[in-house]
Amino acid sequence: MRNIADDRVHLTREHAVELLRQMTRIRRFEEKCAELYTQEKIRGFLHLYIGEEANAVGVISALAEDEAIVATYREHGHALVRGLPMSEVMAEMFGKAAGSSRGRGGSMHIFSARHRFFGGNAIVAGGLPLAVGLALADKMLGIERATCCFFGEGAAAEGEFHESLNLAALWHLPVLFVCENNLYAMGTALARSQSNPSISTRAAVYGIASEAVDGMNVVDVEAAARRAVHAVRRGEGPRFIEAKTYRFRAHSMFDADLYREKAEIEAWKKRDPLTLFSDWALSAGVLHPDDRQEIEVDVAREIDTAVGFAEAAEWEPVEDLATDVVSPRPETEP
Amino acid sequence: MTVRRMNYREAVREALREALARDKRVFLMGEDVNRYGGAYACSLGLPAEFGDERIRDAPLSESAFVGAGIGAALGGMRPIVEIMTINFSLLALDQIVNSAATLRHMSGGQFSVPIVIRMATGAGRQLAAQHSHSLEGWYGHIPGIRVLAPATVADARGMLWPALLDPDPVVIMEHATLYNDEDELPAEGDMSVDITKAAKRREGSDATVIAHSASVKKALNAAEMLAGEGIDCEVIDLRILRPLDDETIVASVRKTHRAVIVDEAWRSGSLAAEISSRITEQAFYDLDGAVERVCSAEVPIPYPKHLEQAALPQPQSIAAAVRKAMRR
Numbered sequence: 201m202r203n204i205a206d207d208r209v210h211l212t213r214e215h216a217v218e219l220l221r222q223m224t225r226i227r228r229f230e231e232k233c234a235e236l237y238t239q240e241k242i243r244g245f246l247h248l249y250i251g252e253e254a255n256a257v258g259v260i261s262a263l264a265e266d267e268a269i270v271a272t273y274r275e276h277g278h279a280l281v282r283g284l285p286m287s288e289v290m291a292e293m294f295g296k297a298a299g300s301s302r303g304r305g306g307s308m309h310i311f312s313a314r315h316r317f318f319g320g321n322a323i324v325a326g327g328l329p330l331a332v333g334l335a336l337a338d339k340m341l342g343i344e345r346a347t348c349c350f351f352g353e354g355a356a357a358e359g360e361f362h363e364s365l366n367l368a369a370l371w372h373l374p375v376l377f378v379c380e381n382n383l384y385a386m387g388t389a390l391a392r393s394q395s396n397p398s399i400s401t402r403a404a405v406y407g408i409a410s411e412a413v414d415g416m417n418v419v420d421v422e423a424a425a426r427r428a429v430h431a432v433r434r435g436e437g438p439r440f441i442e443a444k445t446y447r448f449r450a451h452s453m454f455d456a457d458l459y460r461e462k463a464e465i466e467a468w469k470k471r472d473p474l475t476l477f478s479d480w481a482l483s484a485g486v487l488h489p490d491d492r493q494e495i496e497v498d499v500a501r502e503i504d505t506a507v508g509f510a511e512a513a514e515w516e517p518v519e520d521l522a523t524d525v526v527s528p529r530p531e532t533e534p
Numbered sequence: 535m536t537v538r539r540m541n542y543r544e545a546v547r548e549a550l551r552e553a554l555a556r557d558k559r560v561f562l563m564g565e566d567v568n569r570y571g572g573a574y575a576c577s578l579g580l581p582a583e584f585g586d587e588r589i590r591d592a593p594l595s596e597s598a599f600v601g602a603g604i605g606a607a608l609g610g611m612r613p614i615v616e617i618m619t620i621n622f623s624l625l626a627l628d629q630i631v632n633s634a635a636t637l638r639h640m641s642g643g644q645f646s647v648p649i650v651i652r653m654a655t656g657a658g659r660q661l662a663a664q665h666s667h668s669l670e671g672w673y674g675h676i677p678g679i680r681v682l683a684p685a686t687v688a689d690a691r692g693m694l695w696p697a698l699l700d701p702d703p704v705v706i707m708e709h710a711t712l713y714n715d716e717d718e719l720p721a722e723g724d725m726s727v728d729i730t731k732a733a734k735r736r737e738g739s740d741a742t743v744i745a746h747s748a749s750v751k752k753a754l755n756a757a758e759m760l761a762g763e764g765i766d767c768e769v770i771d772l773r774i775l776r777p778l779d780d781e782t783i784v785a786s787v788r789k790t791h792r793a794v795i796v797d798e799a800w801r802s803g804s805l806a807a808e809i810s811s812r813i814t815e816q817a818f819y820d821l822d823g824a825v826e827r828v829c830s831a832e833v834p835i836p837y838p839k840h841l842e843q844a845a846l847p848q849p850q851s852i853a854a855a856v857r858k859a860m861r862r
Contacts, residue, residue, distance in 0.1 A: 268609070302642025311641035318608060319641070323632050329598045330633060333605020333613075340561065340587060341610060360628075363598030370593065524643035525677045527701040 204264045207430040209423045216477075216486045219261065219418050221495045223253040223474050226277035228499050229286060232507065233276070233293055233307075237453050241510075242293045245322075246307050247274040251416075251448035254473035255380050256281050258421025259348060259441070262429050266316055268347040270331040273308035273322040274447075278350060284312050286502055287509035296513035303516055324385075325358035327351060328377070332364050335373040335438075346432040348376045353442075354385025356399050365406040368438040375438040376429050377403065380415065382447045387459040403440035415445030416471045448472075536721040542684075543713040545691035546576045546652075549725070550614065553698055554584045557612055560698060561588040563599055564616030573618045574654055574713050600626035600651065604634050604703075607649040612698050617653040620669050620707065627672075634703040635678030646701040650694065656709040656748055656798055657846055663834035666842070668798040670707045670747075671805035674775040679703045681775040682729055685750040687717035689773060692727035700729070707775070709748040732779040734786070738768035741792035741856050744783060744809060746772035749796040749847055756852035765860060775805060783809065784816045791822040792859040796847050801829035826855040 209215075230250050236242045249256070256277040260269070271278040279289050284300055292299030293307055301311045301320070309320040318334065321327035331349035338345055355361045356379070368375045379399050383390050390397045403410040409431065413424040421443055428439035446468040450457040457465075481487040540548070553560045561584075562577055568591040571578035581589040592599035596617060603615040617623045623630070630651065637645045657666035673681045680700060684690040690708065697704040719725065735750060736757050745753040750771045757767035768786050772778070787793045793813050797806035810825040831845040 270605075299642070301640060301644070304642050305640050309640050311637075311644055313641070313644040318605075318645075319637075321633070323628060326601070326628060326632060329601020329629060330605035330608065332598065333602035333607070334609040335605075336602055337606040337609025337611045340606070341559075359595075360597050360601065363593070363595035364601070366593060367595060367598050367602060525639050526680070527638070527646060 204262060207426045209419055209426060211419065211486050213486055213488065216481045217491055217495065219257055219422070220474070220478050220481070220487065220492065221499070222257040222281050223418065223477070224495050224499050225280055225286070225502065226253045226256065227474060228503055229280060230276060232503050234449070234453070236293070236507070242307065243295070244306050244308070245273070246453045247451065248447065248449040249274050249277040251468065251472070252380055252382060252445045253277055254418035254421050254477070255378065255415050255443045255445055256350070258418045259350070259378050259425040261422050262425035263348055264345060267345045268316040268318055268331070268334045269350070270318045270327040270334070270347065271320060271350045272324070272327060272352060273320070274352070275310055275320055275350070276307065279310045279312070279317060282315050282317050284310065284315055284317060286506040290506035290510040291513045294510040294513065295515070296510055297516040298509070298513035325351060325355035325360040328355065328360050328364035331375050332367050332373060335368065335375045336371065339373055344433060344435070346374050346376050346429050348378060348429070350378045350380060352385065353379055353381035353383070353390055353399050355379070356402060357385070357393055365403055365408060365438070365440075369406045369408050372437040374432045374435070376425070376432050377408070377438060377440045379440070379442045380445055381442055382445050384447070384451070384460065386451045387455070389459070400440060400442035403442070408438050408440045410440035410442065412442040412444060415443030416473045416476055418473055418477050537718040538721050539716050539718055540687060541714050541716045542687050542690045543574060543576055545687045545719070546694075546708065547578065547580070549691050549694035550577060550580060551583065552725070553614065553694055554580070554588060556695070557698070559610065559612040560614060561590060561611065562614045562616060563590040563592050563603055565592055565594055565618055567591060567616050572616065574708075574710065576616070596622055596625035597629055601629040601633060603649050603651070604629055604647055607647045608637070608645060612648055614650045614652060614694070614698070617651060619665050619710070620653050620655040621664050621667055623653050630673075630679070630703070630705070631676055635676045638702065639678060647703050648698070648701050650697045650704045650706060652706045652708060654710045655707045656711060657830070657835045657842060658711040658748065660837055660839055660842060662837040666835035668830070670775055671797070671799050671808070673705050674805050674808070676776070679705055679776065680729070681705045681707065683707045683747045683773060683775050685709070685712070685747050685771050685773065687715060688719060689727055691719060692725045693729055695726050696729045707747060711748050729774060730779065732773050732782040733771045734768065734782070735771045736767060736769040738766040738790065740766045740790055741794060741859055742768045742770060742786040742790045743794045743796060743852065743856065744770045744772065745796040746775060747798065749798055752847060752849050753796050753852055755849035756856065759849060759853050760856055765856060765862070767856060778809065778812065780812055780816060783813065787813050787817045788820045791820055793821070794826040794828065794852065794855045794859055796828045796852055798830055798847060800832050801827060802832065804829060823859050823861065826859045828852050828855045
């Protein structure tokens with residue numbers, strides 16, 4: 201059972217295993233997806249999160265299960281940590297009817313109403329207004345909980361970023377904004393696109409308490425998220441976290457990665473969030489020597505099951521193409 | 535039955551009041567809806583009854599407050615979002631097209647977006663090229679949303695509640711020249727109207743004139759002029775721009791054998807083009823001549839009154855198109 205009541209991280213062995221297990225699930229799931237992509241089992245755009253796992257894991261560890269998550273097109277990790285079954289996520293990658301969005305969304309559009317997971321939004325910054333609205337609904341309905349919105353630093357160039365931060369601050373809404381700053385908006389470096397590359401200071405000008413954190417360190421991320429989400433739940437208005445991170449893979453499977461130096465990638469890989477955390481946890485005696493291997497075995501089994509499920513799943517019948525464009529019938533009462 | 539007179543603006547306001555009173559989840563959000571009373575005064579007086587939370591002034595951030603309305607709808611509310619004019623709605627087009635209209639299908643049917651978006655549309659008030667356009671056909675292009683165009687006081691009064699009952703996004707186009715139009719409404723009872731069917735506003739046998747919004751009045755005026763010449767027009771008010779009520783349109787054309795479409799938008803790629811196609815697809819052999827269209831001149835709507843009026847469909851140009859269809 202996830203402990204969300206505390207505003208500090210308690211690194212028990214159990215919790216450390218959970219953090220490493222979740223990061224490993226994302227890493228191995230996505231490595232498998234890349235492989236399946238080359239086999240043409242997965243098509244379309246595939247945006248891998250590899251290198252950035254500490255952010256989804258750290259932040260979502262601090263959230264209650266009913267606290268809404270709005271994410272982007274690089275959201276496989278967020279969906280898995282939120283608790284969507286890996287089999288459903290993998291089936292979605294394949295485009296099968298057993299997928300989390302019935303296969304209609306694919307990699308970029310993972311949704312789950314029962315997990316309050318609101319996508320899977322592939323318009324950069326398009327999710328921010330949705331998160332503001334979800335938080336507005338909670339506030340108007342008197343429900344005390346946070347809504348968490350993930351987006352990349354590229355979103356800071358969009359008007360919706362500024363409009364949404366202003367609205368959330370103006371209306372004192374319970375939103376936790378999490379900017380996963382991986383330094384590149386597709387192939388454009390932050391310094392080539394922003395007059396002020398410090399994203400967290402830009403949030404601060406709207407009067408939003410804002411913090412920059414090492415996005416390769418899962419414990420730092422979780423600690424920041426716990427502080428922030430508790431303030432949000434206490435009714436202190438929105439909070440903003442800028443997680444400084446890096447994607448190890450190209451933007452998508454179509455990207456030749458021509459815009460950044462190999463040396464830069466290698467330097468960041470030395471701060472791989474999985475090894476960074478597990479090496480530290482082992483040396484601190486929080487993790488036991490066998491834990492890492494046991495996690496790997498469990499995750500490998502989970503992935504095998506998920507791939508088997510996706511392979512065996514059915515395609516949505518073509519006859520259903522036009523279902524759910526609109527609702528089948530109006531409700532009798534609003 | 536006792537009746538009362540009210541104008542279109544008062545009808546919109548009364549519909550808002552009814553919705554806010556009937557359902558606590560309903561709230562109105564938009565630019566200047568509270569202190570100012572609404573750009574077209576539709577929400578004047580409502581803050582005193584329903585408070586600042588439910589009559590919510592929003593900053594000039596169309597994309598964020600429309601998106602927030604979508605998010606609030608996902609979160610269990612029934613927002614009514616007001617956009618000052620259809621020209622400004624372009625700033626929110628991303629949220630309407632990419633979020634509201636896609637979420638149900640893209641998520642495999644998991645999410646409803648029960649939002650109502652109201653906006654003023656159309657020309658005729660000398661507001662020039664950034665406040666006068668008729669882009670409702672663009673919304674009519676999008677699967678996943680319903681588009682309503684109330685042309686009468688009764689529809690302005692009666693479309694909002696059924697729109698709120700619809701679990702999907704509904705866009706309501708209110709033509710800015712209609713707000714002062716008056717009509718009689720029943721003094722009491724359920725004011726709700728059907729939001730699936732077009733309406734026959736005038737019965738006739740010689741030609742069908744198809745119009746929507748403020749063009750309906752012009753079509754009726756043209757029909758009166760033509761009646762003096764012995765031409766008997768049927769006038770169809772589309773009311774629902776998406777999904778189009780093909781049945782009513784085609785049934786009328788099958789009866790009259792001639793069709794004239796009036797659309798205040800530009801002709802190229804217009805709703806008029808769509809309707810014309812549907813008539814030829816479904817009633818080609820019933821036609822006695824080519825489908826005629828009366829649309830706005832393909833110019834940004836200009837400020838001076840004589841140029842603005844010259845750019846728009848008028849009863850005279852509609853009548854001329856009917857005569858042409860009749861080969862008279």
